[in-house]
Amino acid sequence: MSKMKLRVNGREHDIDVAPDTPLLYVLRDDLALNGAKFGCGLGQCGACTVMVGSEAAFSCLLPIGQIGDRQVTTVEGLGSAEHPGPVQRAFLEEQAAQCGYCIAGMIMRAQALLAANPAPDEATLRQHMAVNLCRCGTHMRILRAVRRAARDMKGGKPGGHA
Amino acid sequence: MNMARSTGALRWGSLLLLFVLACAALLVVSRRAAIDAAAAPAKSSFTPESVARGARLAAIGDCAGCHSGAVPLAGGVAMHTPFGIVYSTNITPDTATGIGAWTEAAFARAMRDGVARDGSHLYPAFPYDHFTRLTDADIHALYAWLMTRDAVSARAPANRLIFPLGFRPLLAGWKLLFLDRTPPAVNASQDVAYQRGAYLADALGHCGACHTPRNRLGAEERRHYLDGGEAEGWHATALNAASPSPQPWSEEQLAAYLRTGLAPNHAIAGGPMQVVVQNLAAAGDDDIHALAVYIHAMQSTAKPPAAASERRAQQPLASVAGSDAQWEAGRQVYAQACARCHDAGRETGSAGALQMPLAIANYLPDARNLIHIIRDGIHPPDNTPGRWMPAFGTTLTDAQLTALAAFLRHVAADAAPWPDLADAVKKTSAP
Numbered sequence: 001m002s003k004m005k006l007r008v009n010g011r012e013h014d015i016d017v018a019p020d021t022p023l024l025y026v027l028r029d030d031l032a033l034n035g036a037k038f039g040c041g042l043g044q045c046g047a048c049t050v051m052v053g054s055e056a057a058f059s060c061l062l063p064i065g066q067i068g069d070r071q072v073t074t075v076e077g078l079g080s081a082e083h084p085g086p087v088q089r090a091f092l093e094e095q096a097a098q099c100g101y102c103i104a105g106m107i108m109r110a111q112a113l114l115a116a117n118p119a120p121d122e123a124t125l126r127q128h129m130a131v132n133l134c135r136c137g138t139h140m141r142i143l144r145a146v147r148r149a150a151r152d153m154k155g156g157k158p159g160g161h162a
Numbered sequence: 163m164n165m166a167r168s169t170g171a172l173r174w175g176s177l178l179l180l181f182v183l184a185c186a187a188l189l190v191v192s193r194r195a196a197i198d199a200a201a202a203p204a205k206s207s208f209t210p211e212s213v214a215r216g217a218r219l220a221a222i223g224d225c226a227g228c229h230s231g232a233v234p235l236a237g238g239v240a241m242h243t244p245f246g247i248v249y250s251t252n253i254t255p256d257t258a259t260g261i262g263a264w265t266e267a268a269f270a271r272a273m274r275d276g277v278a279r280d281g282s283h284l285y286p287a288f289p290y291d292h293f294t295r296l297t298d299a300d301i302h303a304l305y306a307w308l309m310t311r312d313a314v315s316a317r318a319p320a321n322r323l324i325f326p327l328g329f330r331p332l333l334a335g336w337k338l339l340f341l342d343r344t345p346p347a348v349n350a351s352q353d354v355a356y357q358r359g360a361y362l363a364d365a366l367g368h369c370g371a372c373h374t375p376r377n378r379l380g381a382e383e384r385r386h387y388l389d390g391g392e393a394e395g396w397h398a399t400a401l402n403a404a405s406p407s408p409q410p411w412s413e414e415q416l417a418a419y420l421r422t423g424l425a426p427n428h429a430i431a432g433g434p435m436q437v438v439v440q441n442l443a444a445a446g447d448d449d450i451h452a453l454a455v456y457i458h459a460m461q462s463t464a465k466p467p468a469a470a471s472e473r474r475a476q477q478p479l480a481s482v483a484g485s486d487a488q489w490e491a492g493r494q495v496y497a498q499a500c501a502r503c504h505d506a507g508r509e510t511g512s513a514g515a516l517q518m519p520l521a522i523a524n525y526l527p528d529a530r531n532l533i534h535i536i537r538d539g540i541h542p543p544d545n546t547p548g549r550w551m552p553a554f555g556t557t558l559t560d561a562q563l564t565a566l567a568a569f570l571r572h573v574a575a576d577a578a579p580w581p582d583l584a585d586a587v588k589k590t591s592a593p
Contacts, residue, residue, distance in 0.1 A: 020498040043539070043552025055556040062557040063498035070559075 006067065008033065009077030019065025024048045026064050027074060035075035035104040039133075046132030049105035050074045056112035075104040078111060087111050090149035091142070098136035106132050110146040119150060192334030194281040197271070199263035202255050202313070208306035216307025219300055221444035222453075223366045225308075227437045228287075229253050235308070236260075236316040241287050242394070245380060246323035248287040256313040269305045270298075276337065283333035285321070286340075286380065292368035295345050300366065340381035346370075347387075352459055359456025362449055363388075363401075372398035372434065388460070390527070395590070396433040396534060397526050402460040406525040408471035408575070411461060416454035420445075423548065427514070429522060430549055432540050433531065440543050474519035474574065478505045482573050492569025495562045499554065515551070518574035529567050529580045533590045536563060560587050 003016045008031060015030055022041075027033045027050070036059050039047030043058040050059045051073040059072075079085035084092060087107050097103045106129070113120055113128045120128065125146060134142060220226070228250045231239040237252040255262040261269065261279070268279040276290035277283060284290065296304075326332065348360040363369045372393035374382040382391075390400035399406060407429075415425040423431035423439035431439045442450065480497035484490050502508055503515035518524060523532040537555035542548025558566070564587045571577055580586070 019494070020502070042550065043554075044550065052556070057556040058552065061499070061552055061554065065498045066495060066558065066562055068559070 002065075004064070006031075006064070006072065007069075008072045009074060010071075015064070017064055020063045021065075022060050023050070023052075023062040023064055023067065023072065024059035027059060027072075033074050033076050036108075037101055037104060039101070039105075044133075045102070046105045046109065047102050049108045049132060051108055051112050054112065054115060056109040073108070073111075075107050078107065085111075086153045087114065087146075087149040090152055091145040094141050094145035094148055096138055096141040096145040098134075098138045102132060102134045102136075103142075106134070106142050110142075110149060113146070114150055114153060118154060192283065192331040194275075194277045194283070196281040197265060197268040197279050199257070199279070200265045202257055202262035203309055205310045208310055212303045212306040213310050216303035216305070217444060218446045218449065219303055219366060220307055221441050222362055222449060223293075223304065223368070224438050224441050225253065225304075226441050233314050233316060235311055236314040237318045238316060240319075243287060243380065245327050246321065248285050248321050248323070249318040250287075251318050252314065252316045253308055254311050254314045254316075255309045256315050259315050259317045260313060261308065262313055266302065266305050269308075270301050273301055273304075276333070276341070283330045283337070285333065286336065289368040289371045291341055291382065292365055292371065294341065294343050295361075295365035297365075336379065336381070340379070342384060346384065349459065353455075355452045355455040356459050358449070359452035359454070362453055363456055367453070369401060373401050393434040396531050397528055398434075399522065399526065401457055403463040405461050405464045406527075407461075407464070407522050408520055408525055409468050410464070411458060413451075413454045413458045416457050417450050420450050420453055423542075427516065427520065430516070430540060432535055436543055440546065470576065471519045474576065475517040476506055478507055479518060479573050480505050484569070484573075488565055489569060489572065491562070492565035492567075493573075495558065495566040496569055499558065500566070518570055519576075521574065524570050524575035525577060529571070529583050529586045530590060532567055532570065533563060533587055536566065537590060560584075560591065563587050 001016050002019055003014065004019075006013045006015050006026065008027070013031055015026060017026055017030065024036055024038060027036055028038070036050050037047040038060065039045035041060050043061045046058065048058055048060040049056050051057070052059075052062065052067065053070045075088070079088050087110050091097065091103060091107055096106070109129060109132050113125070117124065125143065129139075129143065129146065226234060228239055228241060229235050229237050229252075231237065231250075235252070235254045237250040239250045241248045241250065252260040254260040257263045264272075264279045271277050272279070272284065272288075273290060273293040273296060275294070276286065276288065293301075321328065345361075346364055348357065370382050370388055370391075373388045373391050374384075375386050375389060375391045376382055383389075388401040389404050390406075391398045405411075409428060411419075411425070411428070415428055419425040419429060419431065420439065420442050422443075423436060478501070480493070480501040482493065484493055496504075500518075504518055506517055523535060526532070535551065536558070537553060539553035540549065540551040541553075542550065554563075564584050567587070568579060568583055571580055571583075
C-alpha cells in the first residue's frame, strides 16, 4: 500500500492503495464514484472510460501508480441529474441508453472528442466512438446523441458545469 | 567577369538542352503501345481448376492487402511512400474502371513489365519487380481468378506524388536501373519444397517488398535480400540468417505463424503483417509448408541467444531493481501495467501472454514495433478471432512509454539502449 493524492472532478482525495490497483477500482471502491463501470477489465469494451487529462482512457487498465499529476474526470464531473451537462442532456434527449451500462463510458469518450474537436465529421466521430461497445445495440442512438451534443454546444445551450 | 558570366550561362544553357534532350529520348524509348480493349472474357471461359488455383495464389500474392479497401479488390487504398501517396487501382473485371477490358496479354505485361493496358508505366508500389518472375501458368491462374470476381465500378483517387514523379515516363528510367529479372540466389542443393518456397516468397509473395531494405530511389537492395526493411512505419524483420529472433524458429512454428498469425510462446502477427496472414488463410497447405521450409532453411545459420533469453524469461522482471531513476520508472510501469499478464509465473485467464525476453520486438534495431504494440495493442482484424492485447496509448504518457521501452530493451533483451528512443515515441504518437 502507498499513500498518494488523486485529483478527480476538481477535488483532491487522499488515498492509500497498492500502486498497481486500476484507477477504476479506486473510483468505485474508495471514492464511491460509481458512474464508470467494470465491463471486461481488458480494455476491450470501454464501459470504464473516463477522462485522464484531456484524453479518454480505459480506467480498468490504468494503474493508480502511473497517474501522476494527471486530472481525472468522470461522468459525475459533467453534471448532475438535476443539472446535466450538454453531452449528458443530449444522451437523455436522444434516449441513447437502453440498459445504460455502457453509457457513462460513451459519454466520457464523446466528451473527450468534443472538447478537442467541437465539430467532428462523421468518419472521425465513428472512428473515435468505435472503441466503446454497447451490447444492447443502441450505437445509432448514441451517435445521434453525440451529434446533438456537438450542435448544442456550438449553439451555446446552457447546462451542467462542464 | 562579364566573360565568366556568359560562359556560365552558356554552360547552364547546354546543361538544360541536354536535360531536355534526355527527357525527349526517355519519352521515345519509354513509350509502350496500348493493347486494344477487349470485351471482358466470359466467366465460363476459365476452368474451375484454374480459378481455384488462382485464388490460392492470390492469397500468397496478398492482392487484397493493397487492392481491397471498403470493397474487395476495388482499390482506392492510399499507400504512403517516401515519394507521396499512391492509390491502389480497381482490379475487378469492370470494363470502365477495372481491368475488365484487359486481355491476358495485357495482364501479363502489367505483371511482368509494370505497364498498364493503355501503355502507361505503373509505379513500383505495385510489386512487378517481383511478379516479373512469375511463371506463365501462375499468371494465367491469377488472371482466371481476377476475371471471375464480381465487377465493381470504382475509380481510384489521383495519386499525390512529389514533383516530378507524377510524370510516368520517368519510370522507364527506374526500370532500366532496377527491374531485374534474375531471381535472388537460392541454395540449389535444397529439396523441391525449398525451391517452391523460394519462388513463392520472391516472385509471388513479394516478401522482399517489406523485408528487404530499399535505396533512395525506392528500389530493393538486392544484395541485402530479406535482411529487414520497412512497412508502414514498422520495422519488417530480417527473414534470413540475420533474423533477430531471440528463439530459433522451427518449420512447424513458421507454418503456424503464416497460417494463423500465432506461434504460441514465440510470436504473434502485428501491424502490416496481420493482413498478410489474414490473406494467407486461403493459401494451400503445401505452399504454406514450402514457405516455412524456405524461411527455416535461410535461418538455419542464425545464432539466436536462445539459452540466455529463455533463462531471463524464467525470472519475474517486475522485481529486477535498477540503478537509476529512468530504470526504476520503467520497472514501475512494467510492474503495475504489464506484469499481471506478461511476467513469469503469472497467467491471464484465457491464454498465456508472451514473456518479454522471448518477444522479438525488444530485439529489433529500433523501438517502433514495440511502441506501436504498447500504444495500440494487438487486435485481431475485424470479424476474426485471435489473441488480444489492450491498447495503452491513452493510459500511459510518452515519458512512461519511453521509460518502459528502455527498461524492456535492457532487462528483457539485455541489449544496448535504442538511440533516439524518446524521439521514436514522439513520432509514433497519434496525429
